[in-house]
Amino acid sequence: MIRAEIIKQATALLGKKEIKGNQGFYDQQIDQEMRSLGFQDGYAWCALAAELAWTRAYNQFDSTMIKEIEKYFTAGAQRTYRKFKKSPFEVNQTPEPGDVVVWKKLSGGRNKGYGHVGIVTSELDDEGYFTTIEGNTNARGSREGDGWLPKRRKLKLSGDSGLIVMGFIKPKEV
Template sequence: MRNLFKFLLVPYGLLLCSPGCTALAQTREKVAAAYTSQIGVREATGHNDGVMVETYLHYCGLGKGEPWCASFVCWTFGQASVSNPRSGYCPNLFTPGHVIYKRSIHKPQKVPEQGDVWGLYFPDKRRVAHVGFVDQWGSKYVITVEGNTNEAGSREGDGVYRKRRPISSIYVVAKYIK
């Protein structure tokens, strides 16, 4: 039954989560644990290389030297057995069936959650060209974990960082944990 309540109030005031809710929460926790474990990974020479960077790239069928923010996202999902496009191309993460938030849509949308994927739009490229994970979505800022960035938040970075970005900078968000 798809219309079951996610939470049930039971005797003695206990609040229980349904099996589906528990599975989703556990998957979110696995994804968050996987991306958090990578904070501090750095490129070996600053040229999109290094053991872990090349591991992310290899997961998507790419080689050393390629941009790797999307590969980091896909590899992380793979560690938690979450179906994903296994692509190093940022726009491939934002198919219509996954998009839950888009800055240009002026109507109520789903609030992004931990483990969802956000994208930044770059006018010079005319596409989403940097992605990462939502760790916490606030009223004005989002706490992220993202690969191929740096302290300044560049898309041409050197490692995996936890960042704080204005929500106004986020162009699109996709949900893969369903």
């Protein structure tokens, strides 16, 4: 039930745009909500976009969960993952609709210290792909984009360059 609501809330954000340079959002309600989650001008905001979808969804069923998830989401992808990994939330390597997916960016085998985040909208298909809705992306799939878009991503759990999946954060049913 919560998973479907997370996807509904993420879908409602599709096509919404940022003000160039991560300076806020054209939609004033989204701008206010993102700032209430910790967004500041200049921030990368993909993790906060995922938090927004989860916050809106939990607000429909059990608003007490909002305080719980606020403890673990940050503006940083990898930091968000590390905090959830130590939390009561389940984290694993299998995508399910409604999950938060977290990637780390590697270059030459080195962790660059940043990453990307999205909301999973499908299970893994026969070709090893899953679909997402991601904030702060663009048509080319950049982790530094200008809005919310749907993506089809290959499940890549290892490698020495590009975006590598750290894991999938599971929502708690309510």
